[in-house]
Amino acid sequence: MSKVLFTATGLKKYFGGVTAVDGVNLEIREGQVVGLIGPNGAGKTTCFNLITGLYTLDAGHFTFKSKPYNPASPNEVARLGIARTFQNIRLFNSMTALENVAVGMHTRTRQGVLGAVLRTPAQRREEARVLEQAQAWLDYVGIGAFADYLAGQLSYGDQRRLEIARALASEPGLLALDEPAAGMNATEKLKLRDLLLQIRSDGKSILLIEHDVKLVMGICDQVTVLDYGKVIAQGTAAQVQQSPAVIEAYLGGLHHG
Ligand SMILES: Nc1ncnc2c1ncn2[C@@H]1O[C@H](COP(=O)(O)OP(=O)(O)OP(=O)(O)O)[C@@H](O)[C@H]1O
Numbered sequence: 707m708s709k710v711l712f713t714a715t716g717l718k719k720y721f722g723g724v725t726a727v728d729g730v731n732l733e734i735r736e737g738q739v740v741g742l743i744g745p746n747g748a749g750k751t752t753c754f755n756l757i758t759g760l761y762t763l764d765a766g767h768f769t770f771k772s773k774p775y776n777p778a779s780p781n782e783v784a785r786l787g788i789a790r791t792f793q794n795i796r797l798f799n800s801m802t803a804l805e806n807v808a809v810g811m812h813t814r815t816r817q818g819v820l821g822a823v824l825r826t827p828a829q830r831r832e833e834a835r836v837l838e839q840a841q842a843w844l845d846y847v848g849i850g851a852f853a854d855y856l857a858g859q860l861s862y863g864d865q866r867r868l869e870i871a872r873a874l875a876s877e878p879g880l881l882a883l884d885e886p887a888a889g890m891n892a893t894e895k896l897k898l899r900d901l902l903l904q905i906r907s908d909g910k911s912i913l914l915i916e917h918d919v920k921l922v923m924g925i926c927d928q929v930t931v932l933d934y935g936k937v938i939a940q941g942t943a944a945q946v947q948q949s950p951a952v953i954e955a956y957l958g959g960l961h962h963g
Contacts, residue, residue, distance in 0.1 A: 708736040710772070711911050712788075712880055717766035719752050726752040728935035730766075733928075734880065739902060739912040741922040741943075744932035745955055750915045751793070753932070754884055757913070758790045759783040771879060789878035791869040793885045793915075799858030803849060803868050806857050807840035810872035843871040847901055863894035867901065874905070881905065882913045887921050899925055919956075923947065931955070 712734040719727040727749045734740045742750050755761040757768070759777030768775040770786060777783045783790075789810075797806050844850045847867040852860060857868060866886055873881055886902075887895050895918065902912060902925055916922045922929060923943040931939040931952050939949035946952050 708738065710734075711736045711738075711770070712775075712913075713769045714753075714757065715767055717753060717756055718764045719749075719756060719761060720764050725935050727756065730930075730932065730935070730937055731940075732930055734911050734913060735927075736911055737906060737909050738927040739906050739914060739925050741926035741929040742913065742915045742932065743917075743919060743922055743929060744938075747934075748932040748955075749935040750932055751884070752935075754790075754882065754913075754915050758788060758882055784876055784878075787877075787879035788882060789873035789876045789880075790882040791866070791873055791884055791886060793888060795862075795865050795869055797857040797865060797868060797872075799856060801857060802854050803844060803857055803860065803871075804837060804840050804853040806868055807843050807871050807875050808836050810843075810875035811836050811840060840875060843875045844868075846874070846904075847871040848897065863890050863897070866890065866894075866898070870901065870905075874910075878910075880911050880913060884915050885917060886914070887916055887918045895921060 710733055714730060714732040717727050717730040718725070730749070730753055732740070732742070742753060744750055752761065756763055757777065759780045759782060768777070770788065775786065798809065801809070841850060841853055844853050847870055849860070849864050849867050849871070852864060857865060860868060870883070870886065887898055890898060899921060902914070905912060914922065914926065926943055928941065929943050929946045930937055931946050931949070933951070933955040938951040938955060939946040
């Protein structure tokens, strides 16, 4: 079995009287796709926001690459090597697709690409290198032909791919995807499935929150099911689908997804 990349232990988060996340444990191994599912209000987004530094923990702790991981802020999270996408797409709509990815590479460049005003030859070389690399990421996610389109002009499915390209461009150790299939049609979902499998086969680890249970069950190595903030099942897709607690939580929905 591959090495453990990420652990979450005893996560808790309260909102007033609501315990949104109640003692959640999670483990992600290198090269795995791990799914986090559960009915509406189960605590998935809250968990995700704890992992990616948007919320602070009320209890619990994380490790990433065998070291304590304290996601103090989203910028810190990106710097440490966890990149995320958002349920509500957050792209720079008035920038081109290529520029959106180049921004994602910002943390990895020495010169600070877009901020460069005085352009020395070294800066120009670096900028060319960044744009070339950004184009390669667009090609990788299958939207290379749209490099010069404004992000806001892309179809919904392509915007989601662009978000993934931007996240990948920071070369993260863990890619965290918040409902990447939301709003996609069946064809787009199939293409997304292939892309996620490609990312995994290239050795990346993925944490996936997704409402489309069929997609999750089809690609995840491990699935954690939450209900009312607690883990009600954890294991392979086949294992969790047989769990009576999961079947009850979804009222049989898993078998119709
Ligand atoms: N910022 C917040 N303030 C107050 N309560 C919140 C907040 N965020 C989430 N909650 C509550 O915490 C619980 C878990 O919500 P969360 O959004 O994490 O669930 P979810 O599984 O992501 O749901 P969905 O599938 O509907 O997105 C819910 O009862 C929700 O109302």
